[in-house]
Amino acid sequence: MPKEMLKQWKTTDSADLYGIKEWGAGYFDVNHDGEATVTVPFRSGTVAVRLNEIVQGSRARGLGMPLLLRIENLLDAQIARLNESFRKAIREYGYKGTYQGVFPIKVNQQQQIIQELTRFGAKYDHGLEAGSKAELLVALAMLNNTKSPLICNGYKDREFIDLGLQATRMGYNVFFVIEMLGELPLIIERTQATGIRPNLGVRLKLAARAGGHWSESGGDFSLFGLRTTQLVDLVDILKNAEMLDCLKLVHYHLGSQIPNIRDVRHAVHETARFYVDLADEGAPMGHIDLGGGLGVDYDGSRTNFVHSMNYTTDEYCADLIEVIMTIVDERGLEHPTVITESGRATVAYSTVLLFDTLEVSRSEPHPLPDKLPEDAHEMLLNIEEVYRSLSLKNMQECYNDALYYREAVRDHFKLGTVSLRERALAEDFFVEIMRRLSALKNKLKRVPTALETLDDAVFDVVYGNFSVFQSLPDAWAIDQVFPVIPITRLNEQPTRNAIIADITCDSDGKIDRFPDFHDVRRTLPVHEIEPNEQYVFGVFLVGAYQETLGDLHNLFGDTNIVSVRVNEDGSFDFTNEMPGDSIGNVISMVNYDPKGLLRMFREKAEQAVRDRKLTVDERRRILETYELSLRGYTYYKR
Numbered sequence: 336m337p338k339e340m341l342k343q344w345k346t347t348d349s350a351d352l353y354g355i356k357e358w359g360a361g362y363f364d365v366n367h368d369g370e371a372t373v374t375v376p377f378r379s380g381t382v383a384v385r386l387n388e389i390v391q392g393s394r395a396r397g398l399g400m401p402l403l404l405r406i407e408n409l410l411d412a413q414i415a416r417l418n419e420s421f422r423k424a425i426r427e428y429g430y431k432g433t434y435q436g437v438f439p440i441k442v443n444q445q446q447q448i449i450q451e452l453t454r455f456g457a458k459y460d461h462g463l464e465a466g467s468k469a470e471l472l473v474a475l476a477m478l479n480n481t482k483s484p485l486i487c488n489g490y491k492d493r494e495f496i497d498l499g500l501q502a503t504r505m506g507y508n509v510f511f512v513i514e515m516l517g518e519l520p521l522i523i524e525r526t527q528a529t530g531i532r533p534n535l536g537v538r539l540k541l542a543a544r545a546g547g548h549w550s551e552s553g554g555d556f557s558l559f560g561l562r563t564t565q566l567v568d569l570v571d572i573l574k575n576a577e578m579l580d581c582l583k584l585v586h587y588h589l590g591s592q593i594p595n596i597r598d599v600r601h602a603v604h605e606t607a608r609f610y611v612d613l614a615d616e617g618a619p620m621g622h623i624d625l626g627g628g629l630g631v632d633y634d635g636s637r638t639n640f641v642h643s644m645n646y647t648t649d650e651y652c653a654d655l656i657e658v659i660m661t662i663v664d665e666r667g668l669e670h671p672t673v674i675t676e677s678g679r680a681t682v683a684y685s686t687v688l689l690f691d692t693l694e695v696s697r698s699e700p701h702p703l704p705d706k707l708p709e710d711a712h713e714m715l716l717n718i719e720e721v722y723r724s725l726s727l728k729n730m731q732e733c734y735n736d737a738l739y740y741r742e743a744v745r746d747h748f749k750l751g752t753v754s755l756r757e758r759a760l761a762e763d764f765f766v767e768i769m770r771r772l773s774a775l776k777n778k779l780k781r782v783p784t785a786l787e788t789l790d791d792a793v794f795d796v797v798y799g800n801f802s803v804f805q806s807l808p809d810a811w812a813i814d815q816v817f818p819v820i821p822i823t824r825l826n827e828q829p830t831r832n833a834i835i836a837d838i839t840c841d842s843d844g845k846i847d848r849f850p851d852f853h854d855v856r857r858t859l860p861v862h863e864i865e866p867n868e869q870y871v872f873g874v875f876l877v878g879a880y881q882e883t884l885g886d887l888h889n890l891f892g893d894t895n896i897v898s899v900r901v902n903e904d905g906s907f908d909f910t911n912e913m914p915g916d917s918i919g920n921v922i923s924m925v926n927y928d929p930k931g932l933l934r935m936f937r938e939k940a941e942q943a944v945r946d947r948k949l950t951v952d953e954r955r956r957i958l959e960t961y962e963l964s965l966r967g968y969t970y971y972k973r
């Protein structure tokens with residue numbers, strides 16, 4: 336065997352292979368023993384904790400797999416990163432205004448998340464954005480700092496408006512953002528009735544739009560925001576109502592996950608122009624709210640690919656400040672308070688989904704025969720010939736031929752001219768050819784593009800104890816790519832390629848898109864998984880949108896959840912533990928009464944006793960199992 340093939344696999348090779356340093360943003364890494372870690376920044380330096388240690392601790396507390404892990408420190412770290420980046424840009428440009436962030440509650444409404452964000456965010460006057468009445472109620476109760484903005488978007492009925500007005504009187508920093516002109520009469524009426532002056536903002540419909548999944552949140556096709564003519568009407572209506580002095584903010588939201596910084600610059604430029612002209616119209620203004628859209632680099636490629644972003648947080652902040660300052664300075668206006676509504680970037684890192692594997696379906700050929708029978712089908716003989724002639728020199732040709740002949744054999748099988756056993760033999764030759772090509776490919780300095788997809792031609796299916804629909808809905812709905820890695824054995828070279836199936840038995844319940852530096856890869860390198868091994872995968876960057884968008888497909892419920900806080904000395908505390916849904920819970924959500932079901936089943940068991948199909952003892956046992964399951968976890972229990 337050539338020397339380079341014997342090279343010892345190092346943990347850094349795993350880090351490279353899975354791109355951990357690229358998408359991990361400094362928060363995730365591999366330690367010397369080949370275990371994935373979460374790395375938490377402190378003033379005195381960073382502290383790394385093994386994910387597997389958290390998994391073990393959680394299991395010991397009775398919360399097994401699948402498990403959603405929240406790391407509180409990473410919420411704090413991201414809030415700090417965003418605010419410090421803006422402060423740095425403000426210092427560097429000599430900007431005279433301040434920055435205030437708000438967290439849009441819809442991105443992760445869970446109480447533990449909002450509680451931590453408002454607790455830690457208080458020192459930065461970091462506020463909340465509410466898009467509905469329910470979110471407003473949450474925000475009013477959770478905000479600890481009345482200087483923090485409370486931005487109200489969405490449809491606002493009388494109750495919503497009255498709550499916001501009363502809160503303004505209490506001293507909250509509430510802004511009503513007008514999304515359509517129709518909202519205005521009610522706001523004016525309630526203002527006059529209560530005598531409380533609201534802070535008003537207006538959502539703009541920009542010509543600018545961004546690339547990526549959510550491109551239509553901006554531009555002419557966007558659903559929300561006022562067109563330019565409507566904006567002029569708004570000013571006139573407010574003037575007439577003697578309320579133009581309430582108009583203090585412009586807002587837009589281009590859509591989530593903006594991959595290209597150029598789009599960010601275009602949008603802020605256009606908005607700043609609206610800002611200065613509204614000030615000219617006589618509105619006091621003072622705030623410019625640039626919405627969400629700050630990206631997360633899911634594949635770590637730092638490009639303008641949909642799953643990535645071609646800018647850093649520092650660059651994002653610097654660009655916003657610079658553009659606003661330039662345009663506002665031209666008019667000699669005061670520098671406004673800059674607000675952003677970053678959701679995804681704030682919470683994505685804080686949550687990791689962990690699940691164990693149940694089984695592996697391997698693509699494993701039988702031993703190949705030394706010689707095929709004389710009368711074997713011609714296409715089978717052809718594929719054998721490819722196998723025998725394979726060498727470093729004709730890899731490309733063999734790859735194409737193998738694909739071609741396998742297809743031909745499958746076609747002949749359909750016609751009845753190739754038998755079951757012949758087809759099986761052809762598939763075995765095919766897998767063996769792909770394996771040998773794969774081994775040869777690793778020796779090449781430069782891999783021809785046509786061979787890049789080779790690893791995806793032969794793969795295992797690993798069955799994981801989780802539901803894509805419950806825990807990773809975007810992976811199913813919009814082909815979102817999330818980084819996935821095994822959390823142990825990273826000091827060993829993975830020798831197999833796999834896709835991951837969940838336990839919903841739905842053909843869409845799978846992960847078969849993984850981050851890659853160019854494009855997306857369809858299979859994931861994994862280790863040889865032993866039959867009884869607790870091989871655990873982590874799915875990273877899942878803190879934004881996934882929890883509440885998840886649903887009860889196949890009646891798999893919420894997973895167990897633990898929150899941990901890492902301490903400066905390397906220890907960690909379980910700050911919150913929430914058992915996942917029981918089967919009783921989930922069936923209640925689709926309107927069954929668990930007690931009623933038990934009663935119905937008990938009657939059926941009684942009938943079985945009468946019919947002498949069950950003994951009384953057997954009846955008792957099956958009813959006990961039924962009851963135990965009703966109280967138990969919806970996922971696979973070991």
Ligand SMILES: *Cc1c(COP(=O)(O)O)cnc(C)c1O
Pocket residue numbers: 439441442464488588590591592626627628629676677678679680879
């Ligand atoms: C969803 C939403 C956001 C959050 O966007 P991110 O890309 O997650 O930061 C911000 N503002 C509004 C109005 C939204 O609807």
